Amino acid sequence: MLPNINYLAIMTCFALTLTACTTTPDNHAGELNAKASLPDSFNFKSKGLHVIASSINKRENITAVLYGNAAAQKFAREAVPADSVGVVMTLVTWNQEDDGRWFGARIPGDLLCAETVTITGKSAAPQIKFELFNGALLTRETNTDGIDTAQRIKYILGQKASILPQ
Amino acid sequence: MKTQGQSLKKKVLAAFAILCILFIGIQFYRPEIPNPPVVADFTGPANVKAIFEKSCYDCHSNKTELKWFDKVQPAYTLVAQDVKEGRTGLNFSEWGKLAPGDQKAKLFEILNQVTTGTMPLPNYLALHHSAKLSKEDVAVLQHYIAGLMVEKVEDTAMINARSRQQAAKVNKMTKVPVTVTGVPYVDGYASWDIISTTDRADNNTMRVIYGNAIAIKAIHDNKINPWPDGAVIAKVAWDKIQDKEGNSTTGAFKQVEFMIKDSGKYAGTKGWGWGRFKTLNREPYGKTTDYATECINCHRPVANNDFVFTLPIKQ
Numbered sequence: 001m002l003p004n005i006n007y008l009a010i011m012t013c014f015a016l017t018l019t020a021c022t023t024t025p026d027n028h029a030g031e032l033n034a035k036a037s038l039p040d041s042f043n044f045k046s047k048g049l050h051v052i053a054s055s056i057n058k059r060e061n062i063t064a065v066l067y068g069n070a071a072a073q074k075f076a077r078e079a080v081p082a083d084s085v086g087v088v089m090t091l092v093t094w095n096q097e098d099d100g101r102w103f104g105a106r107i108p109g110d111l112l113c114a115e116t117v118t119i120t121g122k123s124a125a126p127q128i129k130f131e132l133f134n135g136a137l138l139t140r141e142t143n144t145d146g147i148d149t150a151q152r153i154k155y156i157l158g159q160k161a162s163i164l165p166q
Numbered sequence: 167m168k169t170q171g172q173s174l175k176k177k178v179l180a181a182f183a184i185l186c187i188l189f190i191g192i193q194f195y196r197p198e199i200p201n202p203p204v205v206a207d208f209t210g211p212a213n214v215k216a217i218f219e220k221s222c223y224d225c226h227s228n229k230t231e232l233k234w235f236d237k238v239q240p241a242y243t244l245v246a247q248d249v250k251e252g253r254t255g256l257n258f259s260e261w262g263k264l265a266p267g268d269q270k271a272k273l274f275e276i277l278n279q280v281t282t283g284t285m286p287l288p289n290y291l292a293l294h295h296s297a298k299l300s301k302e303d304v305a306v307l308q309h310y311i312a313g314l315m316v317e318k319v320e321d322t323a324m325i326n327a328r329s330r331q332q333a334a335k336v337n338k339m340t341k342v343p344v345t346v347t348g349v350p351y352v353d354g355y356a357s358w359d360i361i362s363t364t365d366r367a368d369n370n371t372m373r374v375i376y377g378n379a380i381a382i383k384a385i386h387d388n389k390i391n392p393w394p395d396g397a398v399i400a401k402v403a404w405d406k407i408q409d410k411e412g413n414s415t416t417g418a419f420k421q422v423e424f425m426i427k428d429s430g431k432y433a434g435t436k437g438w439g440w441g442r443f444k445t446l447n448r449e450p451y452g453k454t455t456d457y458a459t460e461c462i463n464c465h466r467p468v469a470n471n472d473f474v475f476t477l478p479i480k481q
Contacts, residue, residue, distance in 0.1 A: 165446040
């Protein structure tokens with residue numbers, strides 16, 4: 001019986017060395033992109049917004065996704081938007097970083113900020129509200145003095161919807 | 167006791183003899199590994215080609231050179247199978263048959279398979295030490311392949327393609343398109359939550375990756391390896407249109423791809439139904455069922471992550 005056991009042991013060792021020889025780099029299997037994730041406190045899901053478009057700014061090394069409600073979807077799809085009242089848009093911006101799982105790709109890294117534009121009132125005199133939420137915790141910025149709000153609103157409202165078969 | 171021990175010894179001997187006969191017997195089973203003529207060999211830089219010849223040509227070219235121990239059964243059958251499958255997905259002896267864009271895409275796939283230790287096959291490396299790529303080899307490949315990334319700025323063809331699609335009539339879906347393997351187009355993904363975006367410098371595209379409700383719940387429960395049955399991941403690719411200031415927006419819609427999790431129904435393809443639908447007309451990709459092998463093989467570096475590349479963003 002003994003030789004049998006020896007044989008088994010040798011084969012097992014051999015099999016182990018075979019696998020031990022191949023060291024694959026850790027690809028963080030099963031993990032989430034934690035630093036790019038939105039904090040629960042922001043409660044983004046409850047806002048019920050859908051993706052409108054995505055964009056990249058190479059110089060600033062950032063990437064962003066524009067979300068909006070139904071009115072915003074329609075607004076961003078029209079070449080010359082008819083009415084802006086009812087539009088709710090959120091632009092979320094991340095730092096870009098290399099994708100550890102694919103050489104040649106860049107993916108969202110640290111969460112930088114979220115900006116929202118909400119338009120209420122009458123078509124003739126729309127009320128536009130701009131809000132900024134900063135950092136990993138998306139803390140509401142109470143002081144937007146240093147920001148060219150008008151320019152940010154124009155930029156966000158100026159984005160066109162990505163083309164989809166629908 | 168004595169007679170018992172002797173009969174055991176006899177039995178072991180008999181078993182050993184049978185094994186020997188079987189071992190010799192299977193040596194006569196020789197699946198063929200023909201080396202067809204080299205049609206259009208790889209034409210990249212000599213130092214790059216030398217690495218492929220050393221590490222990959224045994225399985226990915228028509229110049230397979232087996233060592234004596236590869237020719238001993240049962241190893242030989244496995245090697246023959248590897249060569250057959252290897253040549254199907256990538257054959258350096260037929261490199262010239264690929265369109266330039268496909269060659270570039272293959273090179274990125276190659277680099278990613280090498281850096282993740284997916285290729286050369288680990289069990290092959292265990293016996294063929296000389297095929298192992300050194301750090302310098304990897305650097306040579308990386309340098310060459312990184313150099314193939316050409317950024318397009320204010321590309322007229324892309325801008326025109328976007329205009330054409332914007333002007334095109336809305337193309338309503340009358341019946342659900344399916345691939346040759348029966349994987350259906352999943353309508354409605356545009357209103358799913360997204361799980362990430364990517365910026366692909368290797369082919370000047372931008373992608374958004376969506377998840378259906380089951381996939382999003384799995385992310386929230388942190389149970390994504392494996393993904394639960396019913397999860398669907400959709401990935402849309404657009405041209406990446408970049409202006410002079412370095413701002414990029416999405417251009418023409420290129421395709422949507424689906425991975426539909428059903429560990430029973432799709433057991434033969436790693437538990438996922440793989441579907442790609444091109445253009446705004448949702449044309450199913452793949453003329454034969456082999457197309458799914460192409461998907462799986464390129465996703466192999468993330469086999470330990472249920473074949474999913476995307477690192478999901480919770481939102």
